[in-house]
Amino acid sequence: MGGISYRAQRWLVLVGFLAVPLTLLVMLTYYPAVKLLMQSFTDWDGISSESNWIGWENYKEIFTNSDLFGVFLHQIPYVFVGIVQNVIAILFAIILNSRLKGRNFFRVMLFLPFIMNAVAVAFMFQYVLDTTNGSLNGLLGAVGLESLQQSWLGNESIVNYSLASIGFWRFMGYNMVIYLAALQSIPGDMYEAARIDGANRLQTIWHLTLPNLTKIIQLNMFLTISGALAVFDLPFVLTKGGPAGASETFLLKTITTAFQFNNFGLASAMSIVLLVLTVLILAIQNVVINRRGDN
Known part of the structure; x- marks a missing residue:
């Protein structure tokens, strides 16, 4: 040249x-x-x-038709279970970051569900949650808790919690691994200084561990909430939005509007609304978490 x-x-x-x-x-x-x-x-x-x-x-049409915008209410259980999932993931990460015997085995076992295929997981839980022959109802009956046996995927009031619990089982280990990696990056000298100052275990977690996990919590909550707002595979495979539309999600409704009713214009608008709502919710989440981190 x-x-x-x-x-x-x-x-x-x-x-x-x-x-x-x-x-x-x-x-x-x-x-x-x-x-x-x-x-x-x-x-x-x-x-x-x-x-x-x-x-x-x-x-x-989206904001005035309760059959469209109202399905967001079906996704509240996913958000709630997702928050609980992150709390449990942090607890497991803290436990498995200690000198626990066999901790590597428990880490692998908790992470294993994440690498499984999503559709395979859905079909597996179809047998677990089956009303008549499901292993969950069978277990409840075996331990004398027949009163708790349910139609887990046929009861409108609990179907979304049942579906969200599958996501809890699948993604909790993934979140735990991310928190575990963050915990291992915190200098041990900080914990030694806290113990010298007389801080107990709970105070150390609240005033030292959690503030150092702020950015990772923000990342995992971003993944959790965006995933909760865009749930599709579980209700599509297990319930097709039933019973009586009780488990229909906004994304499932969008795809139905486009490919079943051939209204791609309305479906496109629904996609834009989903994107804007996701950005707004995540912006509010970031403000709350950053404020906690600054404090």
């Missing part, structure tokens, strides 16, 4: 390396996102080549 300066050569190398990934990013991410936003203002049916511009009508 004889007459080209070093600065020009550097720019050519940078452009050469960045051209392909940036092109793919624009084609596969930004262009579809812009197209989705534009379609949300139309009545496109997904088949015809033309669509009519209807402005904000799709968004008005």
Whole structure:
């Protein structure tokens, strides 16, 4: 590259390396996102080549139709169970960060559910939660707790908690490993200084461990809440949104609206609403967690 300066050569190398990934990013991410936003203002049916511009009508339909926006209430159990899941994950991480005999075995066993296929997990729990032949009802009957036997996937009041508990079982070990890695990065000198100052175990956890986990808690809560708002696989495989739509989630409703009722314009608007609500909720979460970390 004889007459080209070093600065020009550097720019050519940078452009050469960045051209392909940036092109793919624009084609596969930004262009579809812009197209989705534009379609949300139309009545496109997904088949015809033309669509009519209807402005904000799709968004008005979402917020005024309880059958659409109201399904977010079905996802509250996922958020609640997700928060409990993170609390339990922190407790297990603290326990397994100590000099517990066989701690590596327990770490592997708790992490194992995460590497299992999501659909396989759903089908497995279909047998666990089955009303007549399920292992959970069988266990309750064997220990004399017949009064607690339920139709776990057929009872409208508990079906979402049943589905959320599957996510608890699958993702708790994953969150635990992340917290465990964060705990191992905290200098041991800080704990020794706290013990010298007379801090007990609970005070050490509250005033030393948790503040040092603030950023990791923020990350895991981001994953938990965004996952709770975009639940799809469990209700789709196990209940198809039943009974009587009690387990239907907003994402499941969006996909049904698009591919079953061919209303891609409304489905696009629902996707935008889901994205905006996720960003707003996570922003509030970050403010709360950061305030706790600063304190």
